[in-house]
Amino acid sequence: MRKRITKIMALSLAGALALGGCAAPAPLPPASTATPVPTAPVEERKTDFALPCYPAVGFHPITGTNRLTLTLSPLLYRGLFRLNGRFEPVGELCREYAVSEDGLVWTFRLTSAFFSDGSPLTAKEAAASLNTARKSQRYRERLADISKVLEEEGAIVVTLSRANGALPALLDVPIVKETDDPNRPLGTGIYYLRDEGDKLFLQARAGAVTPLETIDLRPVAASDDLIYAFDAGEIALVDTDLTSTNALGYSGRFETTDYATTALVYVGCNTRSGVCKDPLVRQAVARVADREGMTKRLLAGHAVAAALPIHPAAAEYDGEAAAELRYNKEEAAGLLTEAGWSLGEEGLARGRQQLTIKFLVNQDNTIKMKMAEELSSELEELGCAVTLERLPWDDYAAALKKGDFDLYLGEVVLTADFDPKVLLDGALNYGGFADKETDRLLELYRAAAGEERKQAAAELWERFVQVVPIIPLCFKNGSLLTQWGRVSGAAPTQRDVFAGLENWRLAIS
Secondary structure (H helix, E strand, O other): OEEEEEEEEEOOOOOOOOOOOEOOOEEOOOOOOOOOOOOOOOOOOOOOOEEEEOHHHOOOOOOOOOHHHHHHHHHHOEEOEEEOOOOOEEEOOEEEEEEEOOOOEEEEEEOOOEOOOOOEOOHHHHHHHHHHHHHOOOOOOOOOOEEEEEEEOOEEEEEEOOOOOOHHHHOOOEEOEOOOOOOOOEOOOOEEEEEEOOEEEEEEOOOOOOOOOEEEEEEOOOHHHHHHHHHOOOOOEEEEOOOOOOOEEEEEEEEEEEEEEEEEEEEEEOOOOOHHHOHHHHHHHHOOOOHHHHHHHOOOOOEEEOOOOOOOOOOOOOHHHHHOOOOOHHHHHHHHHHOOOEEEOOEEEEOOEEOEEEEEEEOOOHHHHHHHHHHHHHHHHOOOEEEEEEEOHHHHHHHHHHOOOOEEEEEEEOOOOOOOHHHHOOOOOOOOOOOHHHHHHHHHHHHOOHHHHHHHHHHHHHHHHHHOOEEEEEEEEEEEEEEOOOEEOOOOOOOOOOOOHHHOEEOOO
């Protein structure tokens, strides 16, 4: 989505072949072969296309945590795979792979590539990078099911503790060659870091297809610096979440290009006690959520409505299953009647018990509060007595851990394989959901690949519609903000806002 914007809320600064019974190697599209860095001096640079960075924290793409610096990573580093806009893995440094019959052992063979110092990529560096990622803050949870990564006979062998047919979607982890400077490892990307006196910039690799030979880096040390640099046109773009809690304000003329993310906004349900223990009540609540309306009215279109915990752009999304949970207040009322609730003068009641709902929301995010308020109003129109508690973060988190709620509004960034286990049977299962059939279908879905995975997903989502452990509302979009008229042809993705850079058309003075 592209829009002209005059004022907007923006950025928060803050994944040998000696295998018994391996399947045949899966061929991948050829990745571009990076050539060694040129030794000739750089000619005078003429560009006003600059990007922000925070050099004080370094440029390590695995152990780093600064958003500005990590945004640059795809230009400098590549992974075994990259993800396209549909969250599908595409081969980068991996040319083929094989998997054992039990789905636990994967072998990846590398394409020919070079680091920016001219040294060839080896499986040793790739295995080391994955092992570093397994211990890192950014990738640790994503790679938690990897029990071992080894280099064997020039290949990378990954052993899992439980099968995952979509493992490649988790392996867009940057592959690096460590140096004496722990903050500036080498990469195989189309650019490399170069110093020129006290200035830092990106230099294109020899033979790289890119609209710019060099890109200046503009250091920023504080949020005010970033706002000024963008508003004044000193930097060409920023990557942001326009719906984030801690947003900064930009002014001036610029454009926004949205991209899909795995950030799910949902309503959690207490399935252990209270009125939401009944799946019929949860089904009813799911049908009073006007997802399409909320994404337009409250999130200004910077989200995609979703009734399932998987992005509608993903291949395993089931539109028919999602349609069963569509916004329909008549169906919701019928389900409550089926559950034994009758509408009287004082609202819905079953005998002497009134249908009351305690709904929690974190007060630190205005948009989420409005979403909770709108959903509360819809429930009250049906006759439910809703108490909406707007809590500061610490109180909100404590109440979730105690299970002191009927409903709560939450957000989670899912992994690109869209495994909902963390919500249904993991650390974020605050509602105490437990269902053996869902667990069985979840494991089948996770282990399957290809067309079998689509079938397994369809069965899992069919069960999901019946038990409704959580109520998905939407997946948020990320946004690439660019100076008005400076960039065209951008097609950002969640992990790489520079995706398809070779197709960008830039207005450079």
